[in-house]
Amino acid sequence: MVFEGIVIHKVPYKERDLVVKLILRNGTMGSFYIYGGQGGGKHHKPTIFELGSMVKVMIREQRSRIDGSELMIAQESQRLWEPQNIRHNIQAFYLICLYFEILQKFSVNFQIGSSEYNNQEHDGIFSVISNAIFHLNDVLGKNEFVAHQHMTLFMVKLLFHLGIMPDTDNCSYCGNSLMEAEGASFLPANGQFACLQCVSGENEKGFLLRIKKGYQTKYQDIRELTGTNFQEADKLVHYFCHHFQLKPVELKSYGLLLR
Numbered sequence: 001m002v003f004e005g006i007v008i009h010k011v012p013y014k015e016r017d018l019v020v021k022l023i024l025r026n027g028t029m030g031s032f033y034i035y036g037g038q039g040g041g042k043h044h045k046p047t048i049f050e051l052g053s054m055v056k057v058m059i060r061e062q063r064s065r066i067d068g069s070e071l072m073i074a075q076e077s078q079r080l081w082e083p084q085n086i087r088h089n090i091q092a093f094y095l096i097c098l099y100f101e102i103l104q105k106f107s108v109n110f111q112i113g114s115s116e117y118n119n120q121e122h123d124g125i126f127s128v129i130s131n132a133i134f135h136l137n138d139v140l141g142k143n144e145f146v147a148h149q150h151m152t153l154f155m156v157k158l159l160f161h162l163g164i165m166p167d168t169d170n171c172s173y174c175g176n177s178l179m180e181a182e183g184a185s186f187l188p189a190n191g192q193f194a195c196l197q198c199v200s201g202e203n204e205k206g207f208l209l210r211i212k213k214g215y216q217t218k219y220q221d222i223r224e225l226t227g228t229n230f231q232e233a234d235k236l237v238h239y240f241c242h243h244f245q246l247k248p249v250e251l252k253s254y255g256l257l258l259r
């Protein structure tokens with residue numbers, strides 16, 4: 001059986017082996033044991049399992065399987081694509097680490113025997129992450145990388161695919177159009193906005209407009225998503241965390257990114 005996916009986590013094991021987690025094309029998360037996966041050895045082979053790389057893994061037929069074990073043993077593996085520019089930019093690197101941490105908080109584990117590889121239920125997640133990495137690498141090559149712009153677009157696309165996009169059309173209390181309201185405030189606990197007639201709070205209409213814009217913006221047009229900032233990207237991360245009952249401090253790369 002052959003799998004394709006993006007490396008989102010890796011742990012060295014023994015002297016030269018690796019345990020890697022891939023976000024697979026079908027949007028689930030697969031764990032693989034790779035003999036010699038760390039590279040090195042007599043010929044100083046480099047590893048092909050850099051974070052963010054797209055790889056292809058063929059697994060060994062496992063005759064005796066421990067029930068419930070999700071680790072698959074790789075027989076052959078190959079790199080299909082690597083984000084060459086990301087590892088040279090520390091902020092971009094922490095950003096993809098954050099994406100991968102976020103993915104691991106909700107992704108479903110692929111279990112051979114009980115999961116269907118061709119099931120398309122979660123494949124939107126794969127397109128969100130693969131587009132994010134491809135275009136992040138691309139703008140780095142053009143010197144156009146703006147961290148909060150990428151973080152904002154990623155979070156908006158992700159929230160949409162998870163089905164937890166905040167309603168940006170109507171006030172959650174009175175139902176009136178938010179576009180016509182003079183101001184709107186974000187209520188992360190409900191994942192909704194309210195007009196300033198109904199709640200008194202910070203006017204976050206700019207944030208609302210950028211969520212709408214992000215929803216409509218394709219990754220290749222990311223430079224059109226203007227006016228983003230870390231503060232707003234942070235609100236989206238907090239909202240995600242609130243929804244999944246996490247604390248932002250549990251996302252280790254987040255602290256590194258904002259440092």
Ligand SMILES: [Zn+2]
Pocket residue numbers: 171172173174175176194195196197198199
């Ligand atoms: Zn209202």
